[in-house]
Amino acid sequence: MGINIALAGNPNCGKTTLFNRLTGENGYVGNWPGVTVEKKQASWRADESVVITDLPGIYSLSPYSPEEVVSRDFLVRDRPDVVINLVDSTNLERSLYLTTQIVELGLPVVVGLNMADLLEKNGDKVMPEKLAHDLGCEVVELSALHGSGVDDLMKAAVAAAKGRAAAKPVVTFDAGLEKALTRISDIAGDKVPQASARWHVIKLFEGDEAIVARLGLSADQKRQVNEIRHDYERDADDDAESIVTMARYDLIAELIPHFIVPAPKKVSITERIDRVVTNRWLGLPIFIVVMVFVYWLSVTTVGTAATDWTNDNLFGDGWHMFGVGTSEYEDAQAASGWGGDVVVEDGQLGAIDESYQDFSDQISGYIEAAEEAGVDTEGVQDAIDAGDVDSDVVTDFVNAARDAGVVAQVAYADPDGNAVDTEGEVLDTTVTTDGEGGVETQVVVPDGSQQLMLTVDADQFQTALDNPEPDPADYGWWVPGIPTLVGDGLTAIGVVDGNWVRSLVLDGIVAGVGAILGFVPQMFVLFVCLVFLEDCGYLARVAFIMDRIFRRFGLSGKSFIPMLISSGCGVPGVMSTKTIENESERRMTVMTTTMVPCSAKLPIIALLMGALVGSNTYWWISPLFYFMGVAAVIISGIMLKKTRWFAGETSPFIMELPAYHLPAVRSYFLHIWERIKSFLIKAGTIIFGATILVWLLSNFGVEDGSFGMVDSMNNSLLAIICMPLSYIFTPQGFGGPGLEYQWQATAMTLTGLIAKENVVSTFAVLFSLGDLGENSTLMWSAFGSQMLNGSVGALLAFGAFNLLCTPCFAAIGTIRRQMDSPRWFWFAMAYETLFAWCVSLMINQFYLLATGAGFTFWTLVAFVLLAAMLFQLFRPMPKYEDRGSSVVAAPVAA
Amino acid sequence: MKTLRDIPVGSSATVTKLSGQGALKRRIMDMGITKGVSVHVDKVAPLGDPIQVTVRGYELSIRKSEAENVIVED
Structure with missing residues (x-):
């Protein structure tokens, strides 16, 4: 026969530590569906038939907070066989307040005096048998942290459950x-x-x-x-x-004097720490230092490095084990002219071993020049591409070209693919359409300047041929990345390039799994920091310090941390909202935190600014977008707070500041693992599915009259879907009829959902600009002047929409996991999309109006939206019926 | 009428009554601020709100607006 044990107690009384100790690797049987307040259930590791339910930490069985309602419903209705009430012995008065309520329930109760060892160390004398007499139930001293007394506690609990004797308190009210x-x-x-x-x-x-x-x-x-x-x-x-x-x-x-003989009180360690940490003057500076450290560790350095390593190596080409071979490889790269920095001297590139040179440009440029000079070039490029530089075709060609005296002038391109002048300055490139769906490019050379051209003669051509790009696998201890391994495996079983299965596996499945796992190292580092701050008690102080600012926006003082982390990556940012206890504040933070631009959005900003002002190196650009993100969070907070779903007085902030303590190692790591696991399972499935879906859409379509894998994205399902979708963005100026490129911006936005930096790469693919990036002047001019007809309003609207709308699938999956309710999740998605749509509409329409375009229907819409927003922002807090309590329930019963 | 909000940092006061009602009042009481108990005001947060008090041997943070519901005498 199974025994059902409920574990109840105050927050911070050591309940989680005890639960982890009792259930260990058995892990969680499951979170309870449909309930947003977590109750955890798992079986006892010593006896599988004993199931322990960890109730939320509560101070009272009052009917006001969701935690209290969940706990008391479980105790009163489900009637567990026994209740273990864990009591923090260092905080007896308040802890026993809950105990006095639990012993009235008519259930067998065992009271666990946790941390009683601390009292005794302090010189207090504890007599649990006296308390047991008064409460009419078993009382056991234990230390959840060190494990002493835990067995006695469980023995007493099992005995009480079997004896079915309810607690019978002796003491009474007046x-x-x-x-x-x-x-x-x-x-x-x-x-x-x-x-x-x-x-x-x-x-x-x-x-x-x-x-x-x-x-x-x-x-x-x-x-x-x-x-x-x-x-x-x-x-x-x-x-x-x-x-x-x-x-x-x-x-x-x-009761207390019955069972405790106290020693004289001393100033506690917690008091001494708090004299500094929450000091009126030192509190803020210390908080900033702690936050900078967390950000530095998880975003700037270790966390990002670990995640980049996973993305670039494990899910990239591969890596040198322990770095063995890396420096040899880099030397070989530099020596062969395939790596290094640009050095321009006297209008020519510097010495070959210290310059960046893309030999492939020189090779193709020379072949082109030779063809113009009448030399037979048939099959030469193919032979070189296949690596047969010593074949007869190539040798004959070099000799023929040498005899003909072919000398090519090849435009030099820097690592971003930009043409430069002889001073090393980047030159602009203009783009015009050729009327047949392609583009023609023209480098703009200002007066008094000269484009840097490289002179390639037959000798230089031979040098380029003789220096093939070194293969990192030839140096040191090379470990191939997962895509390389899987790719090799596919080749071995005959699935070669061009086969759709290969593309599905590599670009769909492996890329999808990589997208999920890539976040794990960073998340681990982040949670190592946050769980420590939470478990040791500092996070409660963060709320204390920041409350004044954040409560105005319906957010918690603890919302600061998710926002800060989100400026690096939204996925761990959303995960870190876990530390916010209040449901309404947590939901609000989850909904708004990804509006802060993450690092993957920086390429979009760079492309946009390049297109707008011809440079993306101004120092004020990035802060501007961060400012926009923070403004969006604040505006959303104020607006949402006045809606029915978030309404009610600001939740009370009558919060315990728990005593500082070092977390137990075991519990600490279980805590971290629990969070990463929930990300992997709940968010992972969404990320994975969505990545495959978008792969399917962009690679399949109708080409040459039949359905199948397409060569050009212009024929893909994505294009077919985006065509009607693009009408949505008519008022924003970056979609819909009347544009030469009607659906492309919509497609960029959609692929941006996989990862925001895809917005830039999709653009390059759509315009056949190869692998140019956001720093290419060609990309800027193609994006600005061609795609959006040079409309500044449309460009800004496009940027605003992409930065503010739903984040990438990884973050969406995480939001789904954190909301833990389909309706709240969709509410968040709808709000983010609608908010971005409205803001980008206003940007474009007001820009058009300001620059002298006429007053249209959409201008009117923009004014109506602005008025509605201002109204919601500045109207007084509305009163909603039946919301007497400050505890906000789900908008629609979840 | 003096409330907990008016008590200067570093001094104590005795609770005489709780005003307000519903969840907020219940929460204040559940946390141990009841009639007759002595509350010591430890400090004010760096931004001026909330305050930190010691009651029944532990530390509690409470907003000034909430502290107004706690009526005290020196």
Whole structure:
């Protein structure tokens, strides 16, 4: 026969530590569906038939917060076989307040005096047997951290469950109150469940509506109970809830001297730390230092380095084990002219071994020049591409070209693919369409400047041929990356380039898995920091320090951390909202935090600024977009706070500042693992599915009259879908009819959902610009002048939409996981998209109006939206019916 | 009428009554701020709100607006 144990106690009483110790590797049987407040369940590692339910940390069984409701419903309705009430011995008065409520439930109870060793170390004398007598249940001293007493606790719990003897407290409230309770008990009679009679009678006295409704008293019984309550309230000049609360604390004041002989009080370590850490003057600077350190470790250095390593090596080409061979490889690269920095001297490139040179440009340029000079070039490029530089075709060609005296002038391109002048300055490139779907490019050379051309003669051509790009696998201990390995494996079984299975596996599945796993190292580093700050007690102080700023926007003081982390990456940012206890504040933070631009959005910003102002190196550009992100968060916070779903008074901030302590190693790592696991499972499936879906859309379509894999994205399903979708962006100026490139910007936005930097690479693919990046002047001019007709309003609108709309799938998956409710998840997605749509519409329309375009229907829409936003921002807090409590429930019953 | 908000940092006061109602009042009481208990105001947060108090031997943070519901005497 199985035994059901409920584990109840205050937040920070060591419950999680005890739960982890008891259940260990058995892990969690599962979070409870449909409930956003977490209850965890797992079996005892010593006996599988004993199931332990870890209830949320609570201070009271009052009906106000979701945690309290979940806990008391479980205890009253599901009636576990025994309740273990864990009590923080260093905080007895407040901890026993919950105990006095639990022992009334008519359930077998075992009280665990956690951290009793600390009391005794302090010189206090603890006598648990006296407390056991007063409460009428077993009391066991233990240390969840060190493990002492845990076995005794479980032995007592199992015995109590088998004995089925409910706790029978000996101590009572004062005589007057007891008399009133007895009268209520007589009136209610058998309407009250006999096992938990005392608890129900007290609830009737308090007038707890949920309980009164459930008991089904007759109108007359209700009237009599109300009469008793009103009389008592009048005599005591206080309300019933206060009377009972006071009676409980009076009871505890009476209990404690029975079982504890205290030693003189000393200044605690916590007090001493807090004198510095939350000091009026030092508090903020220390907070900033701690935050900078967390950011530095998880975003700037270790975390990002680990994630980059995973993306570039494990899910890239491969890497040199322990770096063996890296320096030899780099030397070989530099020596062969394939790596290094640009050095321009006297209008020519510097010495070959210290310059960047793309030999492939020189090779193809020379072949082109030779062809113009009448030399036979048939098959030469193919032979070189295949690596046969010593074949007869190539040798004959070199000799023929040498005899013909072919000398080519090849435009030099820097690592970003840009043409430079002889001073090393980057030159602009203009783009025009050739009317057949292709583009022609023209380098703009200003007066007094000269484009840097490389002179390639037959000797230089031979040099280029003789220096093939070195293969890193030839140096040191090379470990190939997963895509390389899988690619080799596919080749071995005959699945070669061009086969759709190969593309599905490499670009779909492997890329999808890589997208998920790539985040794990960074998340690990982040949670190593955050879980430590949380477990040691500092996060509660962060809320204390930042509360004043954030509560204005309906956010928690703890919302600062997700926002900060999101400026690096939204995925760990959203994950870190876990530390916000208040549901409404947590949801609001989850919904808005990804509006802060993450590092993957920086290429979009760079491309945009290049297209707008011809340079993306101004220092003020990035801060501007961060500012826009933060402004979006603040505006959203204020607007959402006044909606029905987030309304209500700001949640109370009457919060315990727990004593500082070092986390237990085991519990610490389980805590970290639990969070990473939930990301992998819940977010991972969404990321994976979505990546494959977009792969399918962009690689399949109708080409030459038949359905299949397409060569050009212009014929893909993505293009077909984006065509109608693009009408949505008509008022934003970057989609819809009237544009030469009607659907492309929409397609860029869609592929941006895989990863935001894809916006830039998709653009390059759509315009056949190869692998040019956001720093290429050609990309800027193609993006600005061609695709969006040089409309500044449309460019800004496109940028705003892409930065503010739903984040990438990885972050979307994480949001889904954090919201833990489909409706809230879709609400968040809809809000983000709609907000981005409105903001980008206003940007484009107001820009058009300001630059003299006429007043149109959409201008009107823009003004209406602006008015609506301003109204929502500045109107007073509306009153909603039936929202007396400050605890906000789901907008639509989840 | 003096409230917990008016108590200067570093001094103590005794609670005489709680005003307000519903969840907020219950929460204040559940955390141990009840009639007759002595509350010591430890400090003010760096930005001026909330405050930190010691009650029943532990540290509690409470916003000034919430502290106004706690009526005290020196």
